[in-house]
Amino acid sequence: MIAATESVVVRFGDRTALDGVSIDVPAGQVVALVGGDGAGKSTLLRTFVGEVLPDSGTVHAPGKHDIGFLCAGPGSWAALTVRQNMDFVGGIYGLSGNELAERREELIDRAGLGDAADRLASALSGGMRRKLGTAMAMLHRPKMLILDEPSTGVDPVSRIDLWRLTSEAAADGAAVVMSTTYLDEAERAGHLVVLDSGRILTQGSYDEVRxxxxxxxxxxxxxxxxxxxxxxxxxxxxxxxxxxxxxxxxxxxxxxxxxxxxxxxxxxxxxxxx
Ligand SMILES: Nc1ncnc2c1ncn2[C@@H]1O[C@H](COP(=O)(O)OP(=O)(O)OP(=O)(O)O)[C@@H](O)[C@H]1O
Incomplete structure:
Protein backbone atom coordinates (compact mmCIF):
# COMPACT_ATOMS: atom_id res chain seq x y z
CA MET A 1 0.00 0.00 0.00
CA ILE A 2 1.47 3.37 -0.99
CA ALA A 3 -0.75 5.41 1.33
CA ALA A 4 -3.58 4.91 3.80
CA THR A 5 -5.48 6.53 6.64
CA GLU A 6 -6.77 4.60 9.65
CA SER A 7 -9.63 5.99 11.76
CA VAL A 8 -8.47 9.56 11.15
CA VAL A 9 -10.22 12.29 13.12
CA VAL A 10 -9.53 15.98 12.35
CA ARG A 11 -11.16 18.80 14.30
CA PHE A 12 -11.03 22.53 13.66
CA GLY A 13 -12.21 24.07 16.93
CA ASP A 14 -15.59 22.47 17.65
CA ARG A 15 -16.08 21.42 14.00
CA THR A 16 -15.22 17.82 13.12
CA ALA A 17 -13.90 17.82 9.55
CA LEU A 18 -13.01 14.09 9.48
CA ASP A 19 -14.67 11.59 11.78
CA GLY A 20 -12.95 8.19 11.74
CA VAL A 21 -11.91 8.00 8.09
CA SER A 22 -10.05 4.91 6.84
CA ILE A 23 -9.06 4.65 3.19
CA ASP A 24 -6.35 2.84 1.20
CA VAL A 25 -4.60 4.33 -1.81
CA PRO A 26 -2.82 1.46 -3.59
CA ALA A 27 -0.26 1.75 -6.38
CA GLY A 28 -1.74 1.72 -9.86
CA GLN A 29 -5.21 2.89 -8.86
CA VAL A 30 -7.26 6.07 -9.00
CA VAL A 31 -9.21 6.69 -5.79
CA ALA A 32 -11.90 9.36 -6.22
CA LEU A 33 -13.30 11.32 -3.27
CA VAL A 34 -16.80 12.69 -3.73
CA GLY A 35 -19.18 14.55 -1.45
CA GLY A 36 -20.78 17.95 -1.13
CA ASP A 37 -19.26 21.21 0.07
CA GLY A 38 -17.58 20.80 3.43
CA ALA A 39 -17.67 16.98 3.26
CA GLY A 40 -13.98 16.79 4.21
CA LYS A 41 -12.38 16.02 0.84
CA SER A 42 -9.69 18.74 0.96
CA THR A 43 -8.95 18.01 4.61
CA LEU A 44 -8.43 14.31 3.86
CA LEU A 45 -6.09 15.09 0.94
CA ARG A 46 -4.15 17.56 3.08
CA THR A 47 -3.53 14.94 5.79
CA PHE A 48 -1.52 12.94 3.22
CA VAL A 49 0.85 15.86 2.62
CA GLY A 50 1.13 16.68 6.31
CA GLU A 51 -0.59 20.07 5.96
CA VAL A 52 -3.23 18.90 8.41
CA LEU A 53 -2.33 16.68 11.35
CA PRO A 54 -4.94 14.23 12.68
CA ASP A 55 -6.24 14.64 16.22
CA SER A 56 -6.36 10.84 16.33
CA GLY A 57 -5.81 7.95 13.95
CA THR A 58 -2.84 7.40 11.64
CA VAL A 59 -1.82 8.52 8.16
CA HIS A 60 0.66 6.57 6.04
CA ALA A 61 2.11 8.37 3.02
CA PRO A 62 5.37 8.48 1.09
CA GLY A 63 7.92 11.22 1.81
CA LYS A 64 7.36 14.70 0.35
CA HIS A 65 9.72 14.05 -2.58
CA ASP A 66 7.57 11.12 -3.72
CA ILE A 67 4.32 13.09 -3.67
CA GLY A 68 2.85 15.34 -6.36
CA PHE A 69 0.17 17.64 -4.98
CA LEU A 70 -2.33 19.91 -6.69
CA CYS A 71 -3.91 21.99 -3.94
CA ALA A 72 -7.35 23.57 -3.99
CA GLY A 73 -5.80 26.99 -4.78
CA PRO A 74 -4.33 28.16 -8.10
CA GLY A 75 -1.59 25.49 -8.11
CA SER A 76 0.79 27.57 -10.26
CA TRP A 77 2.61 30.91 -10.16
CA ALA A 78 0.64 33.68 -11.87
CA ALA A 79 3.72 35.67 -12.93
CA LEU A 80 5.39 32.73 -14.71
CA THR A 81 4.53 31.27 -18.10
CA VAL A 82 3.30 27.70 -18.48
CA ARG A 83 6.82 26.50 -19.44
CA GLN A 84 8.47 28.53 -16.66
CA ASN A 85 6.07 27.05 -14.09
CA MET A 86 7.00 23.55 -15.25
CA ASP A 87 10.75 24.34 -15.24
CA PHE A 88 10.53 25.85 -11.77
CA VAL A 89 8.83 22.79 -10.29
CA GLY A 90 11.16 20.48 -12.23
CA GLY A 91 14.14 22.28 -10.68
CA ILE A 92 12.75 21.77 -7.18
CA TYR A 93 12.63 18.03 -7.85
CA GLY A 94 16.13 17.92 -9.35
CA LEU A 95 15.14 17.56 -13.00
CA SER A 96 17.20 19.48 -15.57
CA GLY A 97 18.45 19.57 -19.16
CA ASN A 98 16.94 17.30 -21.78
CA GLU A 99 15.17 15.10 -19.25
CA LEU A 100 13.21 18.09 -17.93
CA ALA A 101 12.58 19.58 -21.38
CA GLU A 102 11.24 16.31 -22.78
CA ARG A 103 8.99 15.59 -19.82
CA ARG A 104 7.75 19.21 -19.79
CA GLU A 105 6.86 19.23 -23.49
CA GLU A 106 5.21 15.79 -23.27
CA LEU A 107 2.96 16.91 -20.41
CA ILE A 108 2.16 20.33 -21.94
CA ASP A 109 1.12 18.50 -25.07
CA ARG A 110 -0.92 15.81 -23.24
CA ALA A 111 -2.64 18.46 -21.11
CA GLY A 112 -3.67 20.29 -24.30
CA LEU A 113 -1.68 23.41 -23.32
CA GLY A 114 0.58 23.50 -26.41
CA ASP A 115 -0.85 26.77 -27.74
CA ALA A 116 -0.54 28.42 -24.33
CA ALA A 117 2.98 27.22 -23.45
CA ASP A 118 4.50 30.73 -23.40
CA ARG A 119 1.48 32.47 -21.89
CA LEU A 120 1.56 33.74 -18.30
CA ALA A 121 -0.41 31.55 -15.91
CA SER A 122 -2.37 34.68 -14.91
CA ALA A 123 -3.65 34.86 -18.50
CA LEU A 124 -5.01 31.29 -18.53
CA SER A 125 -8.65 30.36 -17.99
CA GLY A 126 -9.52 28.66 -14.68
CA GLY A 127 -9.74 25.29 -16.41
CA MET A 128 -6.38 25.69 -18.18
CA ARG A 129 -4.85 26.57 -14.85
CA ARG A 130 -6.17 23.35 -13.29
CA LYS A 131 -4.62 21.44 -16.19
CA LEU A 132 -1.28 23.21 -15.71
CA GLY A 133 -1.36 22.50 -11.96
CA THR A 134 -2.08 18.81 -12.64
CA ALA A 135 0.80 18.59 -15.15
CA MET A 136 3.11 20.27 -12.61
CA ALA A 137 2.11 17.81 -9.88
CA MET A 138 2.99 14.80 -12.03
CA LEU A 139 6.17 16.21 -13.62
CA HIS A 140 8.61 14.27 -11.42
CA ARG A 141 6.67 11.00 -11.72
CA PRO A 142 5.77 10.84 -8.02
CA LYS A 143 4.79 7.56 -6.35
CA MET A 144 1.66 9.28 -5.09
CA LEU A 145 -0.39 11.90 -6.90
CA ILE A 146 -2.82 13.96 -4.80
CA LEU A 147 -5.20 16.16 -6.79
CA ASP A 148 -7.75 18.47 -5.17
CA GLU A 149 -10.52 19.02 -7.74
CA PRO A 150 -8.27 18.96 -10.83
CA SER A 151 -11.24 19.10 -13.17
CA THR A 152 -13.35 21.85 -11.59
CA GLY A 153 -13.96 24.54 -14.19
CA VAL A 154 -12.44 22.43 -16.96
CA ASP A 155 -14.59 22.09 -20.09
CA PRO A 156 -16.00 18.63 -20.89
CA VAL A 157 -13.56 17.91 -23.73
CA SER A 158 -10.54 18.95 -21.66
CA ARG A 159 -11.83 16.89 -18.76
CA ILE A 160 -11.24 13.86 -20.96
CA ASP A 161 -7.58 14.98 -21.47
CA LEU A 162 -7.21 15.37 -17.72
CA TRP A 163 -8.77 12.02 -16.96
CA ARG A 164 -6.41 10.38 -19.46
CA LEU A 165 -3.42 12.09 -17.81
CA THR A 166 -4.34 10.91 -14.34
CA SER A 167 -5.35 7.40 -15.33
CA GLU A 168 -2.10 7.01 -17.31
CA ALA A 169 -0.16 8.07 -14.21
CA ALA A 170 -1.97 5.29 -12.32
CA ALA A 171 -1.29 2.82 -15.14
CA ASP A 172 2.41 3.71 -14.79
CA GLY A 173 2.19 2.66 -11.13
CA ALA A 174 1.34 5.87 -9.25
CA ALA A 175 -1.16 5.82 -6.40
CA VAL A 176 -3.63 8.54 -7.35
CA VAL A 177 -6.17 10.11 -4.99
CA MET A 178 -8.33 12.95 -6.25
CA SER A 179 -11.43 14.84 -5.24
CA THR A 180 -14.02 15.61 -7.85
CA THR A 181 -17.42 17.21 -8.08
CA TYR A 182 -18.19 15.26 -11.27
CA LEU A 183 -19.80 11.95 -10.45
CA ASP A 184 -19.35 10.56 -13.97
CA GLU A 185 -15.61 10.95 -13.36
CA ALA A 186 -15.82 9.20 -10.00
CA GLU A 187 -17.72 6.30 -11.59
CA ARG A 188 -14.68 5.64 -13.77
CA ALA A 189 -12.22 5.54 -10.85
CA GLY A 190 -11.09 2.11 -9.63
CA HIS A 191 -12.23 2.97 -6.12
CA LEU A 192 -14.54 5.69 -4.92
CA VAL A 193 -15.11 7.12 -1.47
CA VAL A 194 -18.33 9.01 -0.69
CA LEU A 195 -17.92 11.49 2.17
CA ASP A 196 -20.52 13.54 4.01
CA SER A 197 -19.80 15.78 7.00
CA GLY A 198 -16.48 14.05 7.60
CA ARG A 199 -17.82 10.47 7.51
CA ILE A 200 -17.53 7.80 4.85
CA LEU A 201 -21.03 6.94 3.62
CA THR A 202 -19.81 4.17 1.31
CA GLN A 203 -16.66 3.15 -0.55
CA GLY A 204 -15.53 0.56 -3.08
CA SER A 205 -15.53 0.10 -6.84
CA TYR A 206 -18.60 1.54 -8.55
CA ASP A 207 -20.00 -2.00 -8.83
CA GLU A 208 -19.43 -2.62 -5.13
CA VAL A 209 -21.05 0.68 -4.17
CA ARG A 210 -24.08 -0.14 -6.31
N1 LIG B 1 -8.57 25.60 8.33
C1 LIG B 1 -9.82 25.39 8.74
N2 LIG B 1 -10.31 25.99 9.84
C2 LIG B 1 -11.56 25.74 10.26
N3 LIG B 1 -12.42 24.91 9.64
C3 LIG B 1 -12.00 24.29 8.53
C4 LIG B 1 -10.69 24.50 8.01
N4 LIG B 1 -10.54 23.73 6.89
C5 LIG B 1 -11.72 23.09 6.72
N5 LIG B 1 -12.58 23.42 7.70
C6 LIG B 1 -13.95 22.89 7.85
O1 LIG B 1 -13.87 21.48 7.78
C7 LIG B 1 -14.95 20.94 7.04
C8 LIG B 1 -14.42 20.15 5.84
O2 LIG B 1 -13.85 21.06 4.91
P1 LIG B 1 -13.15 20.60 3.55
O3 LIG B 1 -12.57 21.82 2.92
O4 LIG B 1 -12.24 19.47 3.83
O5 LIG B 1 -14.39 20.08 2.70
P2 LIG B 1 -14.46 19.75 1.15
O6 LIG B 1 -15.18 18.44 1.04
O7 LIG B 1 -13.12 19.84 0.53
O8 LIG B 1 -15.43 20.87 0.62
P3 LIG B 1 -15.23 21.95 -0.53
O9 LIG B 1 -15.43 21.23 -1.81
O10 LIG B 1 -16.31 22.94 -0.21
O11 LIG B 1 -13.83 22.49 -0.34
C9 LIG B 1 -15.82 22.12 6.66
O12 LIG B 1 -16.83 22.22 7.62
C10 LIG B 1 -14.88 23.31 6.73
O13 LIG B 1 -15.58 24.47 7.04
Whole structure:
Protein backbone atom coordinates (compact mmCIF):
# COMPACT_ATOMS: atom_id res chain seq x y z
CA MET A 1 0.00 0.00 0.00
CA ILE A 2 1.47 3.37 -0.99
CA ALA A 3 -0.75 5.41 1.33
CA ALA A 4 -3.58 4.91 3.80
CA THR A 5 -5.48 6.53 6.64
CA GLU A 6 -6.77 4.60 9.65
CA SER A 7 -9.63 5.99 11.76
CA VAL A 8 -8.47 9.56 11.15
CA VAL A 9 -10.22 12.29 13.12
CA VAL A 10 -9.53 15.98 12.35
CA ARG A 11 -11.16 18.80 14.30
CA PHE A 12 -11.03 22.53 13.66
CA GLY A 13 -12.21 24.07 16.93
CA ASP A 14 -15.59 22.47 17.65
CA ARG A 15 -16.08 21.42 14.00
CA THR A 16 -15.22 17.82 13.12
CA ALA A 17 -13.90 17.82 9.55
CA LEU A 18 -13.01 14.09 9.48
CA ASP A 19 -14.67 11.59 11.78
CA GLY A 20 -12.95 8.19 11.74
CA VAL A 21 -11.91 8.00 8.09
CA SER A 22 -10.05 4.91 6.84
CA ILE A 23 -9.06 4.65 3.19
CA ASP A 24 -6.35 2.84 1.20
CA VAL A 25 -4.60 4.33 -1.81
CA PRO A 26 -2.82 1.46 -3.59
CA ALA A 27 -0.26 1.75 -6.38
CA GLY A 28 -1.74 1.72 -9.86
CA GLN A 29 -5.21 2.89 -8.86
CA VAL A 30 -7.26 6.07 -9.00
CA VAL A 31 -9.21 6.69 -5.79
CA ALA A 32 -11.90 9.36 -6.22
CA LEU A 33 -13.30 11.32 -3.27
CA VAL A 34 -16.80 12.69 -3.73
CA GLY A 35 -19.18 14.55 -1.45
CA GLY A 36 -20.78 17.95 -1.13
CA ASP A 37 -19.26 21.21 0.07
CA GLY A 38 -17.58 20.80 3.43
CA ALA A 39 -17.67 16.98 3.26
CA GLY A 40 -13.98 16.79 4.21
CA LYS A 41 -12.38 16.02 0.84
CA SER A 42 -9.69 18.74 0.96
CA THR A 43 -8.95 18.01 4.61
CA LEU A 44 -8.43 14.31 3.86
CA LEU A 45 -6.09 15.09 0.94
CA ARG A 46 -4.15 17.56 3.08
CA THR A 47 -3.53 14.94 5.79
CA PHE A 48 -1.52 12.94 3.22
CA VAL A 49 0.85 15.86 2.62
CA GLY A 50 1.13 16.68 6.31
CA GLU A 51 -0.59 20.07 5.96
CA VAL A 52 -3.23 18.90 8.41
CA LEU A 53 -2.33 16.68 11.35
CA PRO A 54 -4.94 14.23 12.68
CA ASP A 55 -6.24 14.64 16.22
CA SER A 56 -6.36 10.84 16.33
CA GLY A 57 -5.81 7.95 13.95
CA THR A 58 -2.84 7.40 11.64
CA VAL A 59 -1.82 8.52 8.16
CA HIS A 60 0.66 6.57 6.04
CA ALA A 61 2.11 8.37 3.02
CA PRO A 62 5.37 8.48 1.09
CA GLY A 63 7.92 11.22 1.81
CA LYS A 64 7.36 14.70 0.35
CA HIS A 65 9.72 14.05 -2.58
CA ASP A 66 7.57 11.12 -3.72
CA ILE A 67 4.32 13.09 -3.67
CA GLY A 68 2.85 15.34 -6.36
CA PHE A 69 0.17 17.64 -4.98
CA LEU A 70 -2.33 19.91 -6.69
CA CYS A 71 -3.91 21.99 -3.94
CA ALA A 72 -7.35 23.57 -3.99
CA GLY A 73 -5.80 26.99 -4.78
CA PRO A 74 -4.33 28.16 -8.10
CA GLY A 75 -1.59 25.49 -8.11
CA SER A 76 0.79 27.57 -10.26
CA TRP A 77 2.61 30.91 -10.16
CA ALA A 78 0.64 33.68 -11.87
CA ALA A 79 3.72 35.67 -12.93
CA LEU A 80 5.39 32.73 -14.71
CA THR A 81 4.53 31.27 -18.10
CA VAL A 82 3.30 27.70 -18.48
CA ARG A 83 6.82 26.50 -19.44
CA GLN A 84 8.47 28.53 -16.66
CA ASN A 85 6.07 27.05 -14.09
CA MET A 86 7.00 23.55 -15.25
CA ASP A 87 10.75 24.34 -15.24
CA PHE A 88 10.53 25.85 -11.77
CA VAL A 89 8.83 22.79 -10.29
CA GLY A 90 11.16 20.48 -12.23
CA GLY A 91 14.14 22.28 -10.68
CA ILE A 92 12.75 21.77 -7.18
CA TYR A 93 12.63 18.03 -7.85
CA GLY A 94 16.13 17.92 -9.35
CA LEU A 95 15.14 17.56 -13.00
CA SER A 96 17.20 19.48 -15.57
CA GLY A 97 18.45 19.57 -19.16
CA ASN A 98 16.94 17.30 -21.78
CA GLU A 99 15.17 15.10 -19.25
CA LEU A 100 13.21 18.09 -17.93
CA ALA A 101 12.58 19.58 -21.38
CA GLU A 102 11.24 16.31 -22.78
CA ARG A 103 8.99 15.59 -19.82
CA ARG A 104 7.75 19.21 -19.79
CA GLU A 105 6.86 19.23 -23.49
CA GLU A 106 5.21 15.79 -23.27
CA LEU A 107 2.96 16.91 -20.41
CA ILE A 108 2.16 20.33 -21.94
CA ASP A 109 1.12 18.50 -25.07
CA ARG A 110 -0.92 15.81 -23.24
CA ALA A 111 -2.64 18.46 -21.11
CA GLY A 112 -3.67 20.29 -24.30
CA LEU A 113 -1.68 23.41 -23.32
CA GLY A 114 0.58 23.50 -26.41
CA ASP A 115 -0.85 26.77 -27.74
CA ALA A 116 -0.54 28.42 -24.33
CA ALA A 117 2.98 27.22 -23.45
CA ASP A 118 4.50 30.73 -23.40
CA ARG A 119 1.48 32.47 -21.89
CA LEU A 120 1.56 33.74 -18.30
CA ALA A 121 -0.41 31.55 -15.91
CA SER A 122 -2.37 34.68 -14.91
CA ALA A 123 -3.65 34.86 -18.50
CA LEU A 124 -5.01 31.29 -18.53
CA SER A 125 -8.65 30.36 -17.99
CA GLY A 126 -9.52 28.66 -14.68
CA GLY A 127 -9.74 25.29 -16.41
CA MET A 128 -6.38 25.69 -18.18
CA ARG A 129 -4.85 26.57 -14.85
CA ARG A 130 -6.17 23.35 -13.29
CA LYS A 131 -4.62 21.44 -16.19
CA LEU A 132 -1.28 23.21 -15.71
CA GLY A 133 -1.36 22.50 -11.96
CA THR A 134 -2.08 18.81 -12.64
CA ALA A 135 0.80 18.59 -15.15
CA MET A 136 3.11 20.27 -12.61
CA ALA A 137 2.11 17.81 -9.88
CA MET A 138 2.99 14.80 -12.03
CA LEU A 139 6.17 16.21 -13.62
CA HIS A 140 8.61 14.27 -11.42
CA ARG A 141 6.67 11.00 -11.72
CA PRO A 142 5.77 10.84 -8.02
CA LYS A 143 4.79 7.56 -6.35
CA MET A 144 1.66 9.28 -5.09
CA LEU A 145 -0.39 11.90 -6.90
CA ILE A 146 -2.82 13.96 -4.80
CA LEU A 147 -5.20 16.16 -6.79
CA ASP A 148 -7.75 18.47 -5.17
CA GLU A 149 -10.52 19.02 -7.74
CA PRO A 150 -8.27 18.96 -10.83
CA SER A 151 -11.24 19.10 -13.17
CA THR A 152 -13.35 21.85 -11.59
CA GLY A 153 -13.96 24.54 -14.19
CA VAL A 154 -12.44 22.43 -16.96
CA ASP A 155 -14.59 22.09 -20.09
CA PRO A 156 -16.00 18.63 -20.89
CA VAL A 157 -13.56 17.91 -23.73
CA SER A 158 -10.54 18.95 -21.66
CA ARG A 159 -11.83 16.89 -18.76
CA ILE A 160 -11.24 13.86 -20.96
CA ASP A 161 -7.58 14.98 -21.47
CA LEU A 162 -7.21 15.37 -17.72
CA TRP A 163 -8.77 12.02 -16.96
CA ARG A 164 -6.41 10.38 -19.46
CA LEU A 165 -3.42 12.09 -17.81
CA THR A 166 -4.34 10.91 -14.34
CA SER A 167 -5.35 7.40 -15.33
CA GLU A 168 -2.10 7.01 -17.31
CA ALA A 169 -0.16 8.07 -14.21
CA ALA A 170 -1.97 5.29 -12.32
CA ALA A 171 -1.29 2.82 -15.14
CA ASP A 172 2.41 3.71 -14.79
CA GLY A 173 2.19 2.66 -11.13
CA ALA A 174 1.34 5.87 -9.25
CA ALA A 175 -1.16 5.82 -6.40
CA VAL A 176 -3.63 8.54 -7.35
CA VAL A 177 -6.17 10.11 -4.99
CA MET A 178 -8.33 12.95 -6.25
CA SER A 179 -11.43 14.84 -5.24
CA THR A 180 -14.02 15.61 -7.85
CA THR A 181 -17.42 17.21 -8.08
CA TYR A 182 -18.19 15.26 -11.27
CA LEU A 183 -19.80 11.95 -10.45
CA ASP A 184 -19.35 10.56 -13.97
CA GLU A 185 -15.61 10.95 -13.36
CA ALA A 186 -15.82 9.20 -10.00
CA GLU A 187 -17.72 6.30 -11.59
CA ARG A 188 -14.68 5.64 -13.77
CA ALA A 189 -12.22 5.54 -10.85
CA GLY A 190 -11.09 2.11 -9.63
CA HIS A 191 -12.23 2.97 -6.12
CA LEU A 192 -14.54 5.69 -4.92
CA VAL A 193 -15.11 7.12 -1.47
CA VAL A 194 -18.33 9.01 -0.69
CA LEU A 195 -17.92 11.49 2.17
CA ASP A 196 -20.52 13.54 4.01
CA SER A 197 -19.80 15.78 7.00
CA GLY A 198 -16.48 14.05 7.60
CA ARG A 199 -17.82 10.47 7.51
CA ILE A 200 -17.53 7.80 4.85
CA LEU A 201 -21.03 6.94 3.62
CA THR A 202 -19.81 4.17 1.31
CA GLN A 203 -16.66 3.15 -0.55
CA GLY A 204 -15.53 0.56 -3.08
CA SER A 205 -15.53 0.10 -6.84
CA TYR A 206 -18.60 1.54 -8.55
CA ASP A 207 -20.00 -2.00 -8.83
CA GLU A 208 -19.43 -2.62 -5.13
CA VAL A 209 -21.05 0.68 -4.17
CA ARG A 210 -24.08 -0.14 -6.31
CA UNK A 211 -24.30 -3.69 -4.94
CA UNK A 212 -24.09 -2.41 -1.36
CA UNK A 213 -26.86 0.14 -1.80
CA UNK A 214 -30.13 -0.90 -0.23
CA UNK A 215 -33.57 0.62 -0.55
CA UNK A 216 -35.56 1.68 -3.58
CA UNK A 217 -35.71 4.84 -5.68
CA UNK A 218 -38.78 5.96 -7.56
CA UNK A 219 -39.24 8.64 -10.18
CA UNK A 220 -42.31 10.88 -10.51
CA UNK A 221 -43.35 14.47 -11.22
CA UNK A 222 -44.62 14.85 -7.64
CA UNK A 223 -42.91 13.04 -4.76
CA UNK A 224 -44.90 11.67 -1.82
CA UNK A 225 -42.37 12.97 0.75
CA UNK A 226 -40.56 16.04 -0.70
CA UNK A 227 -37.91 15.89 2.04
CA UNK A 228 -36.78 12.50 0.69
CA UNK A 229 -36.71 13.64 -2.96
CA UNK A 230 -34.40 15.47 -5.37
CA UNK A 231 -34.65 16.77 -8.92
CA UNK A 232 -33.40 14.58 -11.80
CA UNK A 233 -34.18 16.15 -15.19
CA UNK A 234 -37.91 16.85 -15.34
CA UNK A 235 -38.76 14.34 -12.63
CA UNK A 236 -38.04 14.03 -8.95
CA UNK A 237 -36.43 10.91 -7.54
CA UNK A 238 -37.50 9.71 -4.12
CA UNK A 239 -35.72 7.37 -1.73
CA UNK A 240 -37.43 4.55 0.17
CA UNK A 241 -34.91 3.31 2.69
CA UNK A 242 -36.77 0.12 3.58
CA UNK A 243 -37.04 -0.88 -0.10
CA UNK A 244 -40.83 -0.63 -0.18
CA UNK A 245 -42.05 2.39 -2.17
CA UNK A 246 -45.21 3.90 -0.74
CA UNK A 247 -46.28 4.89 -4.24
CA UNK A 248 -46.92 3.17 -7.56
CA UNK A 249 -44.45 5.49 -9.30
CA UNK A 250 -41.85 3.85 -11.54
CA UNK A 251 -38.84 2.33 -9.74
CA UNK A 252 -35.49 3.32 -11.28
CA UNK A 253 -32.02 1.76 -11.19
CA UNK A 254 -29.96 4.22 -9.13
CA UNK A 255 -26.81 5.78 -10.54
CA UNK A 256 -24.04 7.25 -8.42
CA UNK A 257 -25.81 10.61 -8.11
CA UNK A 258 -28.91 8.91 -6.71
CA UNK A 259 -26.84 6.79 -4.32
CA UNK A 260 -24.82 9.76 -3.00
CA UNK A 261 -27.94 11.87 -2.42
CA UNK A 262 -29.97 9.02 -0.86
CA UNK A 263 -27.16 8.11 1.56
CA UNK A 264 -26.55 11.78 2.44
CA UNK A 265 -30.27 12.32 3.17
CA UNK A 266 -30.32 9.24 5.42
CA UNK A 267 -27.19 10.33 7.26
CA UNK A 268 -28.51 13.87 7.81
CA UNK A 269 -31.79 12.48 9.15
CA UNK A 270 -29.83 10.26 11.57
CA UNK A 271 -27.68 13.17 12.73
CA UNK A 272 -30.73 15.41 13.04
CA UNK A 273 -32.56 12.75 15.04
CA UNK A 274 -29.72 12.07 17.49
N1 LIG B 1 -8.57 25.60 8.33
C1 LIG B 1 -9.82 25.39 8.74
N2 LIG B 1 -10.31 25.99 9.84
C2 LIG B 1 -11.56 25.74 10.26
N3 LIG B 1 -12.42 24.91 9.64
C3 LIG B 1 -12.00 24.29 8.53
C4 LIG B 1 -10.69 24.50 8.01
N4 LIG B 1 -10.54 23.73 6.89
C5 LIG B 1 -11.72 23.09 6.72
N5 LIG B 1 -12.58 23.42 7.70
C6 LIG B 1 -13.95 22.89 7.85
O1 LIG B 1 -13.87 21.48 7.78
C7 LIG B 1 -14.95 20.94 7.04
C8 LIG B 1 -14.42 20.15 5.84
O2 LIG B 1 -13.85 21.06 4.91
P1 LIG B 1 -13.15 20.60 3.55
O3 LIG B 1 -12.57 21.82 2.92
O4 LIG B 1 -12.24 19.47 3.83
O5 LIG B 1 -14.39 20.08 2.70
P2 LIG B 1 -14.46 19.75 1.15
O6 LIG B 1 -15.18 18.44 1.04
O7 LIG B 1 -13.12 19.84 0.53
O8 LIG B 1 -15.43 20.87 0.62
P3 LIG B 1 -15.23 21.95 -0.53
O9 LIG B 1 -15.43 21.23 -1.81
O10 LIG B 1 -16.31 22.94 -0.21
O11 LIG B 1 -13.83 22.49 -0.34
C9 LIG B 1 -15.82 22.12 6.66
O12 LIG B 1 -16.83 22.22 7.62
C10 LIG B 1 -14.88 23.31 6.73
O13 LIG B 1 -15.58 24.47 7.04
Missing amino acids: AGFTGAITSAAEPVRPEWSWRRGRERHEYWEDGHPGTDAETVTPDLEDIVIALSLTRRREVGAS
